[in-house]
Amino acid sequence: MSPTHAPAGAARQGSLRELNLALVLGRIAAADRPPSRADLATATGLTRATVSAVVEDLLAGQLVSEADPAPRAGAGRPARGLVLADRGPAGLGLEVNVDYLTVCVVDLAGQVRHRTVHRADLRPVAPADALARLVDLAGEARADAARQGLTLAGAALAVPGLVDDAGLVRLAPNLGWRDVPVPELLSGHPSLTDEVPGVPALVVDNEANFAALGELHSRPPGLASFLHISGEVGIGAGIVLDGALFRGVRGWSGEIGHLPVHPQGRPCRCGGRGCLEQYAGQEAIVAAAGLLRAELPADIATARLAELAEAGDPDALRALHDAGTALGVAVASVVNLLDLDTVVLGGGYAPLAPWLCPPVLAEIAARVLTAAWSPVTVRPSTLGPEAAAVGAAESVVRRIVARPAGWLSRSG
Amino acid sequence: MSPTHAPAGAARQGSLRELNLALVLGRIAAADRPPSRADLATATGLTRATVSAVVEDLLAGQLVSEADPAPRAGAGRPARGLVLADRGPAGLGLEVNVDYLTVCVVDLAGQVRHRTVHRADLRPVAPADALARLVDLAGEARADAARQGLTLAGAALAVPGLVDDAGLVRLAPNLGWRDVPVPELLSGHPSLTDEVPGVPALVVDNEANFAALGELHSRPPGLASFLHISGEVGIGAGIVLDGALFRGVRGWSGEIGHLPVHPQGRPCRCGGRGCLEQYAGQEAIVAAAGLLRAELPADIATARLAELAEAGDPDALRALHDAGTALGVAVASVVNLLDLDTVVLGGGYAPLAPWLCPPVLAEIAARVLTAAWSPVTVRPSTLGPEAAAVGAAESVVRRIVARPAGWLSRSG
DNA sequence: GGTATTTGTTCAGCGATTGAATTATTTGCC
DNA sequence: GGCAAATAATTCAATCGCTGAACAAATACC
Known part of the structure; x- marks a missing residue:
């Protein structure tokens, strides 16, 4: 989103310091190697004097600490590197x-x-x-x-x-x-x-x-925009735009599980018909694969499904392909709407990603107008259940x- | 979106004045009656001295001008009202x-x-x-x-x-x-x-x-979030989040015309199947109503359709109802995903809104999980074709x- | 006409940034 | 080893812009 809206409150003297504290700390957090004060000065456009003063505050507040600097060739007084504190x-x-x-x-x-x-x-x-x-x-x-x-x-x-x-x-x-x-x-x-x-x-x-x-x-805070889909019994999505979570007007965004993928299809507990959840929710996948879910906890069922698919079980493979296709229809809707370039499959979908990604990508390729110019990445989540x-x-x-x-x- | 990301650039001395110029000017723009300097001071939290200095800059730059103040009861020196300039x-x-x-x-x-x-x-x-x-x-x-x-x-x-x-x-x-x-x-x-x-x-x-x-x-700049749908030959949507346009990663957001509403349905020129455009685009509606579109410019065809619907023509009414239902499926997807509370029908849809709104609302009610707690408004655009x-x-x-x-x- | 009240301005004080000068610490060369 | 060059970080007077209080301006009410 373009940063065009007016600031929230009055800018008083202290606001300046607040902004620069955030600016400098943000740079330290985003850097891949511990930056020196001089690095920060050139990166932020502030003078070294100001950076020193700001860093002093950050050090005193246990937000950053000094570390061995990145080794540098050439002459000159060695820099002291700054890293985020590990005891603040x-x-x-x-x-x-x-x-x-x-x-x-x-x-x-x-x-x-x-x-x-x-x-x-x-x-x-x-x-x-x-x-x-x-x-x-x-x-x-x-x-x-x-x-x-x-x-x-x-x-x-x-x-x-x-x-x-x-x-x-x-x-x-x-x-x-x-x-x-x-x-x-x-x-x-x-x-x-x-x-x-x-x-x-x-x-x-x-x-x-x-x-x-x-x-x-563990990713530098920045302008990442992506859709993260948690496939559990229900299917929820988190929408990250420009590095910030988008929560909607009332905080109820991301109900991707109830996107209609077959508008006249199966009735859903939400009252609608043909919701994604009915085709790509864990219960739907497990049932389609012929597993008896009733007794299994969700994660066990998922693991079992992955085993079967790995072994080439045709029912499991078909169930995953169908679920992936339904998921792809919904994802294509989201990408058409929001123009995101990355989709992350998380939660129960992560271990099933090898089988879900291909049909999802196929639907994106077929249905997203701009896919030809700009590829969309679909990948499993890097974190586990936690x-x-x-x-x-x-x-x-x-x-x-x-x-x-x-x-x-x-x-x- | 929560304002959690770090500021873009360094906060230098002058940034303070820049921020306060924007703050005060924004207040003047948002006010429904010309505010005085004192009003602005209490509204922004700045002192009257600062507001005076800021306003002086704004006056000199022809961004605001002084107007007759809102009449006020009681004693005291009369205020001078500030309005956005009409010659800057x-x-x-x-x-x-x-x-x-x-x-x-x-x-x-x-x-x-x-x-x-x-x-x-x-x-x-x-x-x-x-x-x-x-x-x-x-x-x-x-x-x-x-x-x-x-x-x-x-x-x-x-x-x-x-x-x-x-x-x-x-x-x-x-x-x-x-x-x-x-x-x-x-x-x-x-x-x-x-x-x-x-x-x-x-x-x-x-x-x-x-x-x-x-x-x-002509609406106060603020935190409005809504979806604006332009129904022409193609169907495009503009997404406004917190008063700012959301453009997507590459600026290609809003392609609502290619949301799949019947995934196995009619092929679309985008290469997909069952896109909304095939069911609620102008050509689709006009064809479904039995009008020969070929010769008519878009706006004439829309006007003719509205006439027929007004007269109770069953084909036109059915065509509009079906289009509205398809549109409602897509809108329900958007609302489920983004949790918006307002949908505006613009472009060619505006004159057809009396017939499109009911089926759209019906689909929202049936398909949006949170609709029970928080109503979604669907209304025609206030502006015309311009x-x-x-x-x-x-x-x-x-x-x-x-x-x-x-x-x-x-x-x- | 006098007083209370509200608006807007003036001015000394102060916090934060700036830019230049200064100090600190290392490399490289003689 | 000693010295110059180079880079890092700090110190300090100057300046910019906000604050708070005092003051001037303009009106209503008694």
Whole structure:
């Protein structure tokens, strides 16, 4: 999107420093090698004097630390390299899903510094109890983070459902949740993180959105635009535009599972007909392949399907091809609409990508007007099942990197 | 989208003033009544001293002028109201389409101050000649603008086709254009506008994109997000997110005409099957209604169709209902994906909206998961056929309002 | 006519950036 | 080893633009 809209608030004296803190820190985060102050000065256009002053603030606030510089040939005083600190603020990522709870801690550099996966069937568990268990795990994570010199600056919770801006889970069908007020249920518990100005204590969002952010993991923050599709029982998509998640007017974007791919086709639980979910959802694929899903947890069923396909089982191959074709129709719609150049298959789709990608690419080639000029990449996700939790944690640290002033004002 | 990404450039001393110029000017533009300096101070959070200084710059640069204030009850020195100037910079909007050329001038306040529509069949005309005619019309527009005290600060050209970032028209099928380098063809002619720092001399883009911007016409600049669908021979959509046009990675977003609504249906000229265009494009509707389109210009055919529908002609009504249903399937996809709350039917769809809206709404209600919680508005465009040209011109003035510093640095 | 009230301007103070000068530290050459 | 060149980082006076308070201007109300 072109940066044409007016700034949000008044630009006071201090705004200048805030902007330059963000600018310099962003450069440090985006650099592939530790930059020197001089590098930063030339890269940002600021003077070295200013960069030094800004870096001093960042060092004092434990956002960056000095490292051995990139070796350089030639004469001159050696530079001191700057890297994101490994003992400053960190983000807490949480996930509640059907089969597991996950908690993880991600530092400024995007490294996962703590991770817990607690496998359990959460469907029979009341939301309040599920959240209570999560709080316990989060407490351990916080203690572990503290041992590593990390301060949890904010938390984000991924949920497989629709979440409104206030953190109310309107509907998480596979979990059996409806109108669950997460912040309210957590208010009785001790706080998960430290309080940091400008960083919300807890953000709740759809797992597909956070999984998409996870895909930015260990990637320089920048202008990436892509579609990340989480293929579980339902199918959700996270849309990343210019490096930022697009959440829609009310935060309910990405419901790709209910794009009609056969408008007069099978009825869907959403009330519509022929939704993608009915043709490319996990249950549909597994049923089409002739597997009895009822007893299998989702990930086991997926693994089994991949085995069968690997072995050349014709039913499995046909099921995957048909699902991929349906998925391709939906993806072609998205690409025609948004002109994205990358599509990432995540969640349950990742292990099935070898069989899903070809039909998806075929549909794109056939249906996308501009495909001839500009190829669309379709690839599996780089993260595993913990993508959503990592992405959630990452969303916290990205916020700090984008606006370090809040953190610094806390730290004194 | 959350404003989480880092600022583009270094924040230098002058950036502060640039930001506040934009902030104050944006407030003046957004206000429904002429605000006083004191109003602006409380609204922006700046001090009155700063606002006065900023306003002085804006007055000197002919971006705002003083007007009679809004009458106020009570004691106190009367305020002086500030309005966008009606004799400062203006935008030049151009459109080449199949049946006409349009040129218009829009001032800062969004008023159309000049308009020329030159009807002609442009298909047999070579691109260079069509552009030459446009340059002539633009010259007259510029002279007329000068008489009104307006300075043309930039130009934008709307074309019914795919345009890349450099202004190369890759493909405009209905016009018969292919790989037309517009800026190059115009380079021999006298320049259309004055040169203003920060404002490109000419922006070329898809008519659907500009028509969507036109829908923001005379509306306060803000966070509107909507989908604007231009139903012509082809069907294009402009996506406005948070008040800004979304152009996609390469500027080719909005190809809603090629969303598959019947994946195994009629073959489309794009190579795919069952594209929306085959069911809701003008030719499809007119043919389904039993009209002989071949001889009729598009707008006449649309008017005839509206007459027939008004008279209760069953073929016309059925054709419109079927088209609306197909359109609704595509719109439901978009809403599921992007969570927009408003859909605008523009171009050839506007006069047909009374018959298209009901089936579109029905499909949305049936297929959009979140429709139950949050209604989606579907309404016809407020602008007529000149929406694209007005939107193009408006894009220029919006850029100036968003970044007044460039204009001011020119003006001295 | 006097007072209260609101608008808009003036001015000293201050924070942040700038640009030049200065200090620091290494390489390369004699 | 000593010295010049080169590059990195810091120091400091100057300047720009915002702030806050005092002040001037203009009107309504008593």
